[in-house]
Amino acid sequence: MSQKFSFAFGAACVAVALLAGCGGGGGGGGGGGGLPIGPPIVLNPVALSGKATYDSVPNDSGPLLYANTTVKPVRGATVEVLDASTSAQLALTTTDDNGNYTVSVPANTNIAVRVRAQLTRTGPGATWDVTVRDNTRSDALYSMQSASFSSGSAALTRDLRADSGWGGSGYSGTRVAAPFAVLDTVYTSMQKVLSVAPASAFPVLKVFWSVNNAPSDGINLSAGQIGTTFFFNSGSNGRQIYVLGKEDVDTDEFDAPVIAHEWGHYYQSAFSRDDSIGGGHSMDDRLDRRLAFSEGWGNAWSGIALERSNYVDSKLPQQRGGSPLDLSRGPTSNPGWSRESSVQAILWNLNRQAGFKPIHDTLTGFQFRSGAPVTSIHAFAAAFNATSPGNASALNSLLSAQNIISNDAFGAGETNDGGLPTVTGVLPMYQALTVGAMLNNVCVSNVAGTGNKLGNIAYLRFTAPANRDYQVTVGGAAVPDFDVFRGGEIARSGNRVSLSAGEYVLAVRDAAMTSSSASPVCLSVLVQ
Template identity: 40%
Template sequence: MYVSRTSVWGRTSVTLALALGLTVLGCNGDGDGDEGPPVTATLTGKVTYDFVPASYSPATRSGTLGFNQVTVKPVRDVTIQVLGKNNAVLGKATTDENGRYSLTYTAGEGANVTLAALAKTTTPSIQVEDNTSNNAVWAVSTQFKGGATSQDLHAGHGWTGNSYNANMRAAAPFAILDSMYTASKAFLAVRPVPFPPLKVNWSPKNAPERGQVSSGQIGTSHFSPSENEIYVLGMAGVDTDEFDSHVIVHEWGHFFEANLSRSDNPGGSHSSGDILDPRIAFGEGYGNAISAILLPTSVYVDTLWNRGSLVAFGFDMESAPVPSDDPSPGVFSEFSVMRFLYDLHDGTSVAESTYDQVSLNLGILYDVLVGPQKTAAGVTTIGSFIHGLKAQSGVNASAVDTLAAHYGIGSIRSTFGEGDSDLAGMYTQVSSLPYNIASTLQSGAAHNRRSQNRYYVFTGTGRTVTVTASSVDDVGILALQNGTQVGEADATVSGQETFSFNSQAGKVYVVVLTGYRIGDDDAPESYSFNLSISSQ
């Protein structure tokens, strides 16, 4: 989920945690012990973690975490350190793609020293922190004797059969890290991606309730655009997402979108069958699709506890169920968007041959995301993405149209969705200022639904533009120029909002008016608004 401002992702070694700003699980050993003379040694070994597969069957609509199917995976590209007295760093290295490391250290022969692996990769820089412990970086450690030349390190899942041993739940941050590292490396394999550093917040206290994130009240696993960080659920017996790889990569996809591409996603809740604002339909459909593209399976799985039992829900991005989980296909459907995007990349099959003759490599999708999708004059929708995709070298526009039609999407020919009557009809093209309109919105839906949003497009005059809205209920207004917010008013619930900004001549602006009146879902009602856009 993309959460926006308007919507509201062994034993503990206390000494090590305080000294290095780490939260350490799985530590064993006692004290410094008796020291002999200093000795320099080369230490080698392997760092691994327990990966617990999350499964879901669309046929039976059931799933769980497979603790009886655990795979031991390498901890890749993380910092590993040897620590001595007072937690002085005696040597450090980075694990390779197989989790192996080699480092040189000097310590007293026979002294107890500590080997610690941090949940922090180097390329790109991703670190998993404990948001409930002063943002300490998670780590796993063990103690060994100075002079030793071999030491492995393993982060276990801590599951005892019916619950977690809280002090041994060391695999969780490394599972999160590894999923995001996998996603990053897939893009780095096809393009020189300038990934910025990423901080991820996970804690066993992270629960699906809203409040203080420092207490674990994170609401849900989500990407926070205001912080540019990801939060992940971790409360045992309620909802844990660390092994839900698709959930993890979905949130990573929002980070990618916000930092390297562009997202106009308004955030908020969403589900199959919703007729969404096309910004969130694209953003969430893209997040789902990218998880399936970058991971081995097309089945999205999200596990949680229900009445004490581990259960799961999910969906298949390759094959829609019967009856369909996409009752209103098209540009306003998250599920239409995700399956279309997934089919752009996956291989063609006999079953899909009548509509899917497209199989594009990840590099082309990347080029669209960081190119035309980022600079689109309209808001980011599946329409702006398709328009940019068709402009890429080697892309068969006719085959793209055939695939899009299968998902109820028209033959897009502009960033504003021309060729799809629903998407193009969403925009009101304003030929000159001043402009005034009296119209209606529809209650009975959240603010991120199609029925609660109106769009107005005009060209800047080089003068000051003032946007004013009035309504019988709460509304908000904002102005975007290529996705950059240039004006916004959403401070009151009176239905009276206004702002001004200095426009640039010749630049295209989009004003979005959003209604917040929920009303009765079973008996939605129209409510009126007035909008004025003037220039002086």
């Protein structure tokens, strides 16, 4: 039978004679712990088994296809059996890949079965802790719970199904399936990584979905004003994904490629490196190299993890809007390193030809993660060719098809300046800077847009001769701004940065540049 939502806010764990120890209750902010080392000791046990499923609404080409809804297993989720009178936890387990669970419970007891929107594994081997929560209800953990029933004295079965809530022309019931659909896409993504790195330790991930989560100009997460579906690493609060759920506007719970794309950014944060500047962008934009690589990777990863060739995102009334993006093809004009569709086509096709393992080994390897060049398709190509030389020719062919030349991680020899209209100062990919010597004519431009577009940021490479503090001066800008990179962005204090001897990249811009600013703006840069 279908179930209603049950929000777990962390009821007190009551120790009773039938409970050997208190398992983790689903907390509004805590997320629960791992499964106990051994199952609770149950006297006069009764075998309780069942299957947890959810309604899955397919999205093949953009719109959601409610008429083709299927029932899928809730895989790897936490299942707890509760005393219906006291809410004490009587048993704890997880569903298998078919959604099945089996536990021993005390006989002749009124109980209820709760399935949490939570994936937890404490090892040995791979580990993870994923929860799906409601950011508009104090970050409550989603779950579905059966009605109470007597365990009796003989083996029994209790199945649970999360209903989509769709009533034919709109949502008429509780959307219980949504958080479990999100959870399953995360599970699929993790399984792809585990297929090549079976001992992976996944950092804690909290996913926030709500029927109130809507596109917005401003951000108020607790009110559901989340802007768009996005990933970010909040530092002390950990890695988080926020997911749109506003009916008739934009819902993403059944848009598996959208969820997988954001999980791809989680993967970069957890296992690789991502120097992306972030911000708004479209498929038609010519982007800063860091953003182009990050978003191209996210798109490609959605196809790699889900084993599909298109990216889809439903929207508009009744979720009838949306169109597919072919992951195997780059742009029809201006292909190159500044286009996320070029990057996605390279990486998606590379996975088809070489498999995911060399891609994973490259992204998690020392050269890509620790080098001075910022994350870009050039840095990836150099690291990939060193990691998997047997597949270098395949990658080089894919790069050539997108009009990209990659002789090294710095893009030496690149002749693609982004196409028309021409953006000043794009090539060479990195200008050489000598510590103690002023470098002039470092030009930035707003021709391709502002903020995170091609030409907004100029890149320099320099060698710090000794371990010491360095001062960076950027002249000619209304609001000078810079960042220093090696193995990621390096923290600085004002215009001073502490560096050890070695090679670095300096990214400079005029933070005041707008679409109406005179362009180009040519800067002077001094590191001393």
